[in-house]
Amino acid sequence: MRPLLPSFMLPVLLLGLLATAAPAPSHAQGEPPALRTDHLYSRLVAEDDAVVPGESLRVGLWLRHDPEWHTYWRNPGDSGLPTRIELGVPPGFEAGPIQWPIPERLPVGPLVNFGYSHTIVLPIEIRVPADLDADSITIRARADWLVCRVECIPGEGEYNLVLPVAEEAAGDPRWAADFARADRLQPAPAVGRAALSFTAETVEIRLPAQTTNAGGTAGDTGSRPEPATDIDPQWLFFPVTPDVVSNAAEPRWLDTGEGLALVLPKNDYFVAEPARFEFLLARGETGKRFEARPVTGARGAAADGAGAAPVEAAGSAAGAGAPGAPRLPAAPGILLALGLAVLGGLALNLMPCVFPVLFLKAAGAIEAADDRGRLRRQGLYYTAGVVLSFIAVAGLLLALRASGEALGWGFQLQSPVFVAALVLLFFVLAMNFAGLLEFGGRLAGAGQRLTQGSSDRAAFFTGVLACLVASPCTAPFMGVALGVALTLSAPAALAIFAALGLGLALPILALGWVPGLARLLPRPGPWMQTFRQLLAFPLLLTVAWLMWVYGEQTSASAMSWLLAALVGVAFGLWLLRIHWRWPGYALLALCIALPLLRAPAPSAPAERAAGEAAAMHERWTPARLAQLRAAGEPVLVNMTAAWCITCLANERVALSSGVVRDALRARGVHYLKGDWTSRDPQITAYLESFGRSGVPLYVIYPADGGEPVVLPQLLTADMVRRAIEKI
Amino acid sequence: MTFHKTLGLALAFMLAAPPALAAEAQIGEPAPAFTLTGIDGRSVSLEDFAGQTVVLEWTNHQCPFVKKHYDGGNMQRQQAEATGKGVAWLVINSSAPGKQGHVTPEQARAIQAGWEAGQDAYLFDTDGEVGRAYGAKTTPHMYIIDADGVLRYNGAIDSIQSADVADIEKAEQFVEIALAELAAGEPVSRPLTRPYGCSVKY
Numbered sequence: 001m002r003p004l005l006p007s008f009m010l011p012v013l014l015l016g017l018l019a020t021a022a023p024a025p026s027h028a029q030g031e032p033p034a035l036r037t038d039h040l041y042s043r044l045v046a047e048d049d050a051v052v053p054g055e056s057l058r059v060g061l062w063l064r065h066d067p068e069w070h071t072y073w074r075n076p077g078d079s080g081l082p083t084r085i086e087l088g089v090p091p092g093f094e095a096g097p098i099q100w101p102i103p104e105r106l107p108v109g110p111l112v113n114f115g116y117s118h119t120i121v122l123p124i125e126i127r128v129p130a131d132l133d134a135d136s137i138t139i140r141a142r143a144d145w146l147v148c149r150v151e152c153i154p155g156e157g158e159y160n161l162v163l164p165v166a167e168e169a170a171g172d173p174r175w176a177a178d179f180a181r182a183d184r185l186q187p188a189p190a191v192g193r194a195a196l197s198f199t200a201e202t203v204e205i206r207l208p209a210q211t212t213n214a215g216g217t218a219g220d221t222g223s224r225p226e227p228a229t230d231i232d233p234q235w236l237f238f239p240v241t242p243d244v245v246s247n248a249a250e251p252r253w254l255d256t257g258e259g260l261a262l263v264l265p266k267n268d269y270f271v272a273e274p275a276r277f278e279f280l281l282a283r284g285e286t287g288k289r290f291e292a293r294p295v296t297g298a299r300g301a302a303a304d305g306a307g308a309a310p311v312e313a314a315g316s317a318a319g320a321g322a323p324g325a326p327r328l329p330a331a332p333g334i335l336l337a338l339g340l341a342v343l344g345g346l347a348l349n350l351m352p353c354v355f356p357v358l359f360l361k362a363a364g365a366i367e368a369a370d371d372r373g374r375l376r377r378q379g380l381y382y383t384a385g386v387v388l389s390f391i392a393v394a395g396l397l398l399a400l401r402a403s404g405e406a407l408g409w410g411f412q413l414q415s416p417v418f419v420a421a422l423v424l425l426f427f428v429l430a431m432n433f434a435g436l437l438e439f440g441g442r443l444a445g446a447g448q449r450l451t452q453g454s455s456d457r458a459a460f461f462t463g464v465l466a467c468l469v470a471s472p473c474t475a476p477f478m479g480v481a482l483g484v485a486l487t488l489s490a491p492a493a494l495a496i497f498a499a500l501g502l503g504l505a506l507p508i509l510a511l512g513w514v515p516g517l518a519r520l521l522p523r524p525g526p527w528m529q530t531f532r533q534l535l536a537f538p539l540l541l542t543v544a545w546l547m548w549v550y551g552e553q554t555s556a557s558a559m560s561w562l563l564a565a566l567v568g569v570a571f572g573l574w575l576l577r578i579h580w581r582w583p584g585y586a587l588l589a590l591c592i593a594l595p596l597l598r599a600p601a602p603s604a605p606a607e608r609a610a611g612e613a614a615a616m617h618e619r620w621t622p623a624r625l626a627q628l629r630a631a632g633e634p635v636l637v638n639m640t641a642a643w644c645i646t647c648l649a650n651e652r653v654a655l656s657s658g659v660v661r662d663a664l665r666a667r668g669v670h671y672l673k674g675d676w677t678s679r680d681p682q683i684t685a686y687l688e689s690f691g692r693s694g695v696p697l698y699v700i701y702p703a704d705g706g707e708p709v710v711l712p713q714l715l716t717a718d719m720v721r722r723a724i725e726k727i
Numbered sequence: 728m729t730f731h732k733t734l735g736l737a738l739a740f741m742l743a744a745p746p747a748l749a750a751e752a753q754i755g756e757p758a759p760a761f762t763l764t765g766i767d768g769r770s771v772s773l774e775d776f777a778g779q780t781v782v783l784e785w786t787n788h789q790c791p792f793v794k795k796h797y798d799g800g801n802m803q804r805q806q807a808e809a810t811g812k813g814v815a816w817l818v819i820n821s822s823a824p825g826k827q828g829h830v831t832p833e834q835a836r837a838i839q840a841g842w843e844a845g846q847d848a849y850l851f852d853t854d855g856e857v858g859r860a861y862g863a864k865t866t867p868h869m870y871i872i873d874a875d876g877v878l879r880y881n882g883a884i885d886s887i888q889s890a891d892v893a894d895i896e897k898a899e900q901f902v903e904i905a906l907a908e909l910a911a912g913e914p915v916s917r918p919l920t921r922p923y924g925c926s927v928k929y
Contacts, residue, residue, distance in 0.1 A: 079865050079926040081888055108926050111864060146791075146890065151827045152925045154791045154890035243921050268862060269882065269921040 345503020385463020787828030
């Protein structure tokens with residue numbers, strides 16, 4: 001219930017009148033001075049200077065905190081106590097609840113509290129009986145609170161307020177500004193009801209659909225419900241109902257397609273699903289109050305595949321120039337993730353590093369096109385090879401994570417040894433494709449089995465090889481699917497990786513099982529030799545790129561040694577070709593074993609950072625980010641890795657472009673870059689706080705501590721510029 | 728050189744990474760182990776109390792909520808009743824040096840003696856490692872670990888969140904109830920409650 005008059009108009013008018021007349025004495029109605037307790041002044045105040053029978057009157061507990069000290073909101077957060085007010089009113093009067101203004105978020109170490117600092121009024125509305133027959137009334141109040149800086153002191157006070165009874169009342173100018181501020185800070189009830197759903201670890205809150213219009217649904221007079229059209233992730237979240245969601249965590253925002261949803265970790269003291277959950281969303285002095293009820297049957301956007309299309313996938317399918325400002329990534333459900341994983345696997349076939357391997361298998365298929373039985377059997381072996389290797393890598397990843405390792409997808413490439421092994425592998429493959437190596441002796445067996453695809457074992461290991469070479473080419477699709485995979489139970493996660501493998505193997509599998517498809521293959525002929533040689537070049541390109549990754553992870557001298565080892569491998573293979581068997585084997589063994597066994601230590605981050613000094617970005621550290629955010633500075637965070645093609649493409653196309661550079665400079669945005677090329681548990685933790693298991697991740701933090709916005713995984717310069725300009 | 732040998736070699740190298748550890752106390756799970764130094768300079772480990780029910784009490788003698796339960800006699804009464812029944816009662820101080828509630832062993836002895844407290848040991852967790860492993864948020868914050876070392880209670884000392892001594896007798900004493908349930912071989916009816924008080928001064 002609110003006063004019948006617009007609560008701030010009257011005091012403001014009166015203030016103007018009084019300013020021209022005599023200045024108001026400080027204790028006009030014999031008001032006692034404010035009560036001084038530890039670090040706090042308090043008093044009971046009334047909005048008007050008199051009580052009018054039959055109308056309502058607002059009183060309030062007026063609090064002025066010493067600098068740095070605060071008292072608490074109705075939900076105090078991780079510690080603290082709400083301020084309590086007991087009003088004693090004459091018979092016939094009815095006092096309402098405290099009209100809590102929007103609080104401040106008060107972080108204390110790892111905990112977050114909600115409360116007030118500086119000066120605030122906690123208003124309470126009182127209904128005055130129409131048949132009031134008195135000259136004046138006395139309102140009594142008893143209040144207690146906890147006032148804290150870091151240390152806390154409980155306090156209490158008792159107050160009397162005497163007000164004359166009159167036909168008309170005027171606003172009391174002494175408190176007009178404080179009541180006006182408390183009014184501006186009143187959260188307006190939102191239209192519609194939010195929907196709650198729960199997982200083992202999280203609570204998801206779907207906001208009511210944004211198209212809802214403000215209709216005559218208001219039970220309250222004076223506070224018009226507002227549609228939630230302008231809510232965005234920069235609004236702060238305040239749980240009114242305690243013990244349901246984490247107080248400290250910032251919500252992860254999802255775009256469900258039908259509106260926004262927020263995902264929060266459960267509170268440490270979450271005991272049972274609440275029947276009702278109340279919360280505020282606020283930005284500056286504007287706030288909205290929402291009521292949420294659990295959804296029965298459905299499981300929310302994160303589990304409802306069709307409802308919440310992940311924005312990244314949509315962006316990459318529709319091209320990077322998708323319309324509109326950056327939207328929020330949604331966490332897809334398990335079925336959607338499985339589907340995406342199959343699609344992602346399929347897309348992997350087109351990657352420059354995988355395509356040549358696919359050709360190895362296809363070449364076998366071309367020659368076996370007439371033998372349906374063999375085609376099928378080998379397709380199955382190949383699929384088994386791919387799927388089992390994916391499951392093996394995923395199993396290893398999950399096992400390492402279970403033992404506490406901070407790893408994400410792409411973790412293999414964080415090891416320079418593994419990168420060196422890939423360099424050697426791709427180099428030998430390229431030599432073989434180019435026809436520069438005609439293996440002799442025992443090696444010929446392996447080579448021919450692979451190229452001609454005649455044995456089941458070869459088919460299986462071609463599958464293993466395909467998985468191995470696919471690992472650097474994490475397609476954009478896979479970011480979403482694998483992010484979900486790592487948050488799921490182990491069987492579900494393995495199922496997603498298996499689906500990814502299935503997608504990768506699908507083209508070859510289809511050859512044997514889809515009638516007529518094998519017949520569409522071109523006839524075998526001399527062209528195959530030429531095409532094979534052509535494919536050596538994408539392989540060599542992959543070598544060049546991996547070599548650069550290796551150089552980034554280690555040093556220029558280590559990279560040079562690896563290059564020398566490649567020359568040694570080529571020489572060893574040539575020795576074999578001219579039948580100098582033992583020197584050839586010895587040299588090969590040496591050149592392959594040495595780079596793998598004597599892994600150089602990864603270069604220190606500081607060393608790499610020195611090279612970045614001239615660049616426009618700074619190195620990301622949690623401390624630097626916290627420092628900038630505390631100072632209210634806007635920040636762009638880019639989490640990248642040298643082995644992540646998507647990341648490099650985004651940097652080249654969008655982040656390093658003049659458009660983005662100008663936008664960053666114009667807005668004074670700090671650009672922090674985190675490099676996950678080598679393992680970094682702090683970055684892994686940061687990625688996980690956004691529900692990701694891998695790079696890239698782009699986050700924009702607006703100035704003055706607003707909520708961060710996550711950009712899609714495929715960027716355009718324009719999209720980034722718009723996102724920067726929006727903050 | 729076959730390709731799968733390269734793969735095998737690469738996987739072998741990847742496995743060489745050392746595992747890290749992360750622990751957070753969960754109801755029904757083994758309670759995080761710890762070894763801390765007490766006011767008498769001796770180290771005390773959780774495993775010293777194997778076979779015994781253990782109560783952990785996080786303290787800060789300057790916190791009004793801790794004072795409420797000691798000034799009102801509630802904490803001492805519960806300590807005496809519990810230890811009388813063979814329960815081990817450990818008081819833990821996680822205040823960092825320079826923060827409120829950080830005391831020397833002599834001061835701690837004087838404070839506990841002044842309150843006539845009856846704990847079995849008063850332990851210093853100055854670096855806050857044990858407090859963080861248990862997720863201790865407030866003083867007081869109470870935990871109960873059963874004879875098998877499993878965490879059975881995590882939360883507030885009682886049901887009325889205030890610093891007012893007068894509220895003690897109106898409140899439900901959660902720790903007392905949980906200890907009685909455990910002694911009777913029953914499951915703890917409210918294993919998780921929100922603790923209240925001052926934040927732990929890590």
